[in-house]
Amino acid sequence: MFNRSRISASGVARIFVVSVCLVIVVLEFWSGLREHDVELTESTRATSNVAMALAQHADQTFNEVDIVLLGLLERLEKDGNSKSGLARTHDLMVSRVGGLPQLAGLFVYDDQGNWVVNSQPTLEKRFNNSDRDYFIYHRLHRVEKPFIGKPIKSKSTGQWILTISRRINKIDGSFGGVVLGTIDLSFFQRFYAQFDIGKNGAIMLGSLDGTVLHRRPLLPDSVGKNLENSPLFQEHVRRSGSGSVEIRSTQDGVVRINSFRYLADHPLFIIVAMSKDEVLAEWMFHVWVRVIGVAAVLIILYYGGTKMVAQVKRREVAELDAIKSKRKLESLYKTLEAQSQKDGLTAVFNRRYFDDSLSSQLALLNRSGGILSLIMVDVDHFKRFNDTYGHAAGDVCLQRVAAAIQTAVQREGDVVARYGGEEFAVILPECDKAGALIVARSLINSLHEEKIEHASSGTGFITVSVGVTSIAVEPGHAITPRKMIEAADEGLYLAKDQGRDQVIFREFSPQARNRILCFDEEAA
Numbered sequence: 001m002f003n004r005s006r007i008s009a010s011g012v013a014r015i016f017v018v019s020v021c022l023v024i025v026v027l028e029f030w031s032g033l034r035e036h037d038v039e040l041t042e043s044t045r046a047t048s049n050v051a052m053a054l055a056q057h058a059d060q061t062f063n064e065v066d067i068v069l070l071g072l073l074e075r076l077e078k079d080g081n082s083k084s085g086l087a088r089t090h091d092l093m094v095s096r097v098g099g100l101p102q103l104a105g106l107f108v109y110d111d112q113g114n115w116v117v118n119s120q121p122t123l124e125k126r127f128n129n130s131d132r133d134y135f136i137y138h139r140l141h142r143v144e145k146p147f148i149g150k151p152i153k154s155k156s157t158g159q160w161i162l163t164i165s166r167r168i169n170k171i172d173g174s175f176g177g178v179v180l181g182t183i184d185l186s187f188f189q190r191f192y193a194q195f196d197i198g199k200n201g202a203i204m205l206g207s208l209d210g211t212v213l214h215r216r217p218l219l220p221d222s223v224g225k226n227l228e229n230s231p232l233f234q235e236h237v238r239r240s241g242s243g244s245v246e247i248r249s250t251q252d253g254v255v256r257i258n259s260f261r262y263l264a265d266h267p268l269f270i271i272v273a274m275s276k277d278e279v280l281a282e283w284m285f286h287v288w289v290r291v292i293g294v295a296a297v298l299i300i301l302y303y304g305g306t307k308m309v310a311q312v313k314r315r316e317v318a319e320l321d322a323i324k325s326k327r328k329l330e331s332l333y334k335t336l337e338a339q340s341q342k343d344g345l346t347a348v349f350n351r352r353y354f355d356d357s358l359s360s361q362l363a364l365l366n367r368s369g370g371i372l373s374l375i376m377v378d379v380d381h382f383k384r385f386n387d388t389y390g391h392a393a394g395d396v397c398l399q400r401v402a403a404a405i406q407t408a409v410q411r412e413g414d415v416v417a418r419y420g421g422e423e424f425a426v427i428l429p430e431c432d433k434a435g436a437l438i439v440a441r442s443l444i445n446s447l448h449e450e451k452i453e454h455a456s457s458g459t460g461f462i463t464v465s466v467g468v469t470s471i472a473v474e475p476g477h478a479i480t481p482r483k484m485i486e487a488a489d490e491g492l493y494l495a496k497d498q499g500r501d502q503v504i505f506r507e508f509s510p511q512a513r514n515r516i517l518c519f520d521e522e523a524a
């Protein structure tokens with residue numbers, strides 16, 4: 001049976017389609033988020049690695065110049081300020097500047113800031129550098145370390161330069177001047193230009209007091225700017241030697257992934273920053289491609305799913321229709337079967353049903369033994385009735401006779417049938433002779449009570465003649481329906497012969513004709 005409370009197949013199909021769509025969306029969303037995180041992590045790692053490499057490069061750049069400065073100090077100590085000594089020192093300076101790409105120039109100043117010797121072709125005497133930070137620093141600090149100054153514009157070339165300097169000590173340890181190397185900022189510019197940091201990326205070399213020494217891209221006001229108050233410097237660079245942080249620039253509003261690192265040998269730091277939007281641009285492109293792909297898949301799934309659901313629904317409806325049709329057919333078949341068993345006029349069983357029923361009853365008896373009675377009933381003078389009242393009235397009469405017989409035959413399993421014409425038959429399973437005679441008599445009485453007028457009969461009413469037979473069968477016999485009907489028919493004919501409206505019992509014997517008993521005789 002079809003159970004309405006269960007989810008229908010179309011419901012299951014709909015749930016299936018929706019679930020598949022949801023799973024695809026959730027998986028795509030999840031994998032998109034994951035790729036977003038991976039992209040950021042890898043970019044952070046990349047900026048961090050570049051920061052480390054640039055810090056090492058900057059260290060090396062300054063260390064190489066510092067070694068040259070140390071060499072110069074040694075030479076000055078050895079050769080002193082004699083003309084020939086200074087000439088040799090000049091030659092050494094020229095050769096050193098030629099040997100180091102980052103080195104723009106080498107200078108020696110006396111304790112008053114006057115130019116003593118330098119790497120330039122001619123020694124300018126008109127400049128005095130006593131006002132420079134590095135000069136003041138060395139004059140005030142007796143420190144055996146190089147000093148890296150803020151970016152300045154060269155007095156000789158006008159270029160932005162970085163300075164790295166050392167103090168010259170006189171024999172008594174007092175301030176004797178400064179030896180200075182300058183590094184052209186274009187050296188860092190060229191080097192930093194090789195890194196792919198995107199359009200909105202940035203690289204910065206700064207000193208730990210927050211001063212920008214160099215920046216890529218190099219904006220007009222970049223060099224020398226103080227970042228001390230920027231959130232990046234305040235909250236991150238100042239607090240830790242290295243790290244990575246995502247921060248929105250207060251200047252251009254761009255969110256960047258910033259990796260910073262201190263130089264190992266100098267009080268400087270490097271920041272490498274990449275724009276988050278640029279870092280995620282490729283990911284974003286993939287996301288859009290996938291969104292379009294997933295949308296296409298979802299549309300196809302929705303379209304196909306809707307079709308599938310509709311098809312499943314149609315099949316369900318067809319199945320329901322088929323079930324309904326089957327039920328209708330079954331009930332029609334039952335009706336037809338019932339109709340095929342019934343007589344059309346009298347509504348009692350028909351001749352075919354009677355034959356089948358008697359055959360099967362006798363087959364059962366022949367196999368298992370038992371008793372069975374048969375009554376044959378024939379309407380008396382029915383031809384005259386038809387002649388008197390007409391055939392239509394004859395039909396009605398037959399219906400009333402059948403009803404009267406049916407009234408007398410009450411037990412379940414008894415079969416009342418129209419045997420043919422105005423003749424009826426009654427099969428009484430498990431009913432012996434006595435019982436059969438009672439039924440036969442009650443049948444006659446039932447008809448008497450009907451009082452169907454029949455002016456041309458002797459009694460004035462419709463009567464019937466009844467022949468009865470009964471058998472008690474031992475298992476293994478072969479009683480045929482024909483023999484039993486013949487026996488009952490013999491009783492019926494005798495009843496007719498002896499004046500009608502009576503019952504004659506005909507003892508059944510398969511071999512020979514038996515004694516014929518009259519109902520009244522038997523009852524007595």
Ligand SMILES: Nc1nc2c(ncn2[C@@H]2O[C@H](COP(=O)(O)OP(=O)(O)OP(=O)(O)O)[C@@H](O)[C@H]2O)c(=O)[nH]1
Nearest residue numbers: 378379380381382383384386391392394395421422
């Ligand atoms: N109206 C009607 N008449 C039928 C039907 N079947 C048979 N008959 C009539 O029943 C009559 C039977 O007549 P008979 O066989 O001569 O017997 P009877 O007139 O009853 O005389 P007895 O049997 O000797 O009492 C015939 O005239 C049939 O036409 C039926 O279905 N309807």
